[in-house]
Amino acid sequence: PSLRHEEARRHVETNVDEFWRYMRSKLYKLKDSVKKEDIELLVNAMLKDGQALHRSAVNDLYDLKNVDDIDKWRLMESMELGEIIQKRLNSLQHPKNCHNTKLFVCEIKNNCGFGCELHHVVYCLITGYANNRTVVIPATPWQYAPSGWETVFQPIGAPCLQEKGILPERDPHNILRPDVSSLIGVENDMRINADYLPLAVPDDIADRLLRFHGDPPAWWIGQFVKYLFKFQPSTQKAIEEGIKKLNWTTPIAGIHVRRTDKVNHEAGKHEVEEYMVYVEEWYDLLKKRQPVLKKRVFLASDDPDVIQEIQRKYPDYDFISDQDVSRSANPQNRYQLTSLYGVLQDIILLSRCNYLVCTFSSQICRLAYELMQTHNGDASSNVQSLDDMFYFGGQTEHIMDVREPHDPKEQNEIRLDWNDSVAIAGNHWNGYSKGRNRRTGETGLFLAYKVKDKLKRAKMPLYNVTDS
Numbered sequence: 455p456s457l458r459h460e461e462a463r464r465h466v467e468t469n470v471d472e473f474w475r476y477m478r479s480k481l482y483k484l485k486d487s488v489k490k491e492d493i494e495l496l497v498n499a500m501l502k503d504g505q506a507l508h509r510s511a512v513n514d515l516y517d518l519k520n521v522d523d524i525d526k527w528r529l530m531e532s533m534e535l536g537e538i539i540q541k542r543l544n545s546l547q548h549p550k551n552c553h554n555t556k557l558f559v560c561e562i563k564n565n566c567g568f569g570c571e572l573h574h575v576v577y578c579l580i581t582g583y584a585n586n587r588t589v590v591i592p593a594t595p596w597q598y599a600p601s602g603w604e605t606v607f608q609p610i611g612a613p614c615l616q617e618k619g620i621l622p623e624r625d626p627h628n629i630l631r632p633d634v635s636s637l638i639g640v641e642n643d644m645r646i647n648a649d650y651l652p653l654a655v656p657d658d659i660a661d662r663l664l665r666f667h668g669d670p671p672a673w674w675i676g677q678f679v680k681y682l683f684k685f686q687p688s689t690q691k692a693i694e695e696g697i698k699k700l701n702w703t704t705p706i707a708g709i710h711v712r713r714t715d716k717v718n719h720e721a722g723k724h725e726v727e728e729y730m731v732y733v734e735e736w737y738d739l740l741k742k743r744q745p746v747l748k749k750r751v752f753l754a755s756d757d758p759d760v761i762q763e764i765q766r767k768y769p770d771y772d773f774i775s776d777q778d779v780s781r782s783a784n785p786q787n788r789y790q791l792t793s794l795y796g797v798l799q800d801i802i803l804l805s806r807c808n809y810l811v812c813t814f815s816s817q818i819c820r821l822a823y824e825l826m827q828t829h830n831g832d833a834s835s836n837v838q839s840l841d842d843m844f845y846f847g848g849q850t851e852h853i854m855d856v857r858e859p860h861d862p863k864e865q866n867e868i869r870l871d872w873n874d875s876v877a878i879a880g881n882h883w884n885g886y887s888k889g890r891n892r893r894t895g896e897t898g899l900f901l902a903y904k905v906k907d908k909l910k911r912a913k914m915p916l917y918n919v920t921d922s
C-alpha cells in the first residue's frame with residue numbers, strides 16, 4: 455500500500471478511538487449531572503461534536519475509498535463488466551432466426567405507475583436472461599403512450615415481433631414450460647418464484663462484481679434498466695431539450711419527494727427538512743474537499759407545491775426543477791406522453807446526481823438508484839433512503855449473515871448467535887434493523903451493524919459468445 459493509503463487508514467483508526475473516548479467521558483459526566491441546564495449543555499455538545507467527529511471519519515473513509523486511483527479502477531471494472539452484460543442482452547434479444555428461438559412473451563397487464571411497469575419489464579428481461587430466452591413484449595396500447603411502448607422506447611424483441619405465426623399459446627399456469635416458447639401475462643401479484651430472481655446475481659460475474667461494488671443486486675438490475683432506457687429519436691430529443699432548459703451542472707445533490715397518492719397509502723409523508731439534513735451534510739463534506747460556490751439541488755417530485763416550499767425554507771440553495779406543468783405528474787396529465795417525458799427526464803437526472811436522498815418505497819427512487827450504478831464505479835453509498843432499504847418488487851428473501859451475536863436488551867429485540875442468518879425486513883436508520891432470525895423464527899430488532907449482506911448467486915447461462 456502507498457503512504458497515502460496508510461495515512462488514510464491511520465486517520466480512520468485514530469478517529470474511531472477518539473470517538474469512543476469522547477463519548478465515554480461525556481456519558482460518565484452526564485450520569486453524574488443532576489442540574490437540567492448541565493444535562494442540556496452536555497447533550498448539545500455531544501450532538502455537535504458527535505456530528506463533527508462522524509463527518510471527519512466519513513471524510514477519512516472517502517480518502518481511503520479513493521486513494522491510489524482505486525476509484526478509477528472501480529469505474530473501469532463497472533464499465534467493462536457492464537459492457538459484457540449489455541452485449542449479452544443484445545445478442546439474446548436479436549436472434550438470427552426467431553423460428554428456432556425459444557421466446558418468452560411477456561404481456562404487461564397491469565395498470566400501475568411508470569416505475570412499477572418498467573420494473574415488470576425488467577422482471578421479464580431477467581427471466582429471459584436466466585432461461586436463455588428472447589423476450590418479446592407484444593405491441594399493445596399502453597397507458598403512458600397510447601400508441602404503444604415502441605413509440606417511445608426501442609421495441610423489445612423487435613425482430614421476432616414482426617414474424618407471423620410465432621406467438622406461442624398463453625401459458626395458463628404462468629410457469630415457463632421447458633423447451634417451448636411461453637406467453638405469460640405479468641401482473642402485480644404474478645411471480646414465478648425462481649431462485650434467479652433478484653436479489654440474486656449470476657454466479658459467473660458475482661466474484662468480480664463483489665470486488666468493486668457495494669450492492670451487486672442493484673448494479674445487476676441497473677444493467678436491465680440501462681438496456682431499456684434506449685429511446686426513439688423523438689423521445690430522446692424531447693428529453694435532451696428538457697434537460698437543456700434546466701441549466702444542469704455538477705456537482706449536484708438530488709432529492710425525490712414522492713407525495714400525492716403515495717402518502718398514507720403506501721408510504722409515510724416526509725417533510726423537506728428530512729431530505730435537506732442529508733443534503734446539508736453532503737455539502738459540508740464536499741466543502742472539505744473542494745470549493746463550493748453555490749449549493750445546488752435537483753428536485754424531482756410529483757407534487758408541484760414542493761418547489762415553492764423548499765425555495766422559501768432554504769434560500770441559500772439553488773433548486774433546479776422541471777416546472778413545465780404539462781410535463782408534471784399531476785393527475786390530469788399523468789398518463790400523457792409529455793408527462794412520460796417528464797418522468798423519464800427526472801429519473802435520468804436523479805441518476806446523474808452526485809448524491810441522492812429519496813424514499814426506496816418509491817419505484818422512481820429505486821429506478822434512479824439502479825441506473826446511477828451503471829454510470830459509476832460504486833455508487834451504492836451515494837443514495838440515502840428515508841424509509842425502506844433497497845428492494846426489488848417480488849424479490850426472494852433478503853438474507854443477511856450475522857457478524858456478531860446480539861443479546862436482546864428490550865422486549866422488541868431478538869437474539870442473534872454466531873452462524874445465524876436473518877431475513878431482513880428493514881433498517882430503522884436509528885442504529886437498529888428489523889428482521890427474522892431464520893434459525894429461531896423470531897422477528898424483532900437488533901443492532902444494524904451486527905449483520906452483513908449475503909450475496910445470493912444463481913447459475914445462469916454463460917453467453918460466452920459475446921464476452922470477447
Ligand code: GDP
Nearest residue numbers: 567568569570754755756783796797800816817
Ligand atoms: P411509486 O408509486 O412512487 O412507487 O412509482 P410509480 O412509478 O409506480 O408511480 C408513480 C407515478 O407518479 C410515476 O409513474 C409518475 O407518473 C409520477 N411521479 C412520481 N414521482 C415523480 C417525479 O419525481 N417526477 C415526475 N415527473 N413524475 C413523478
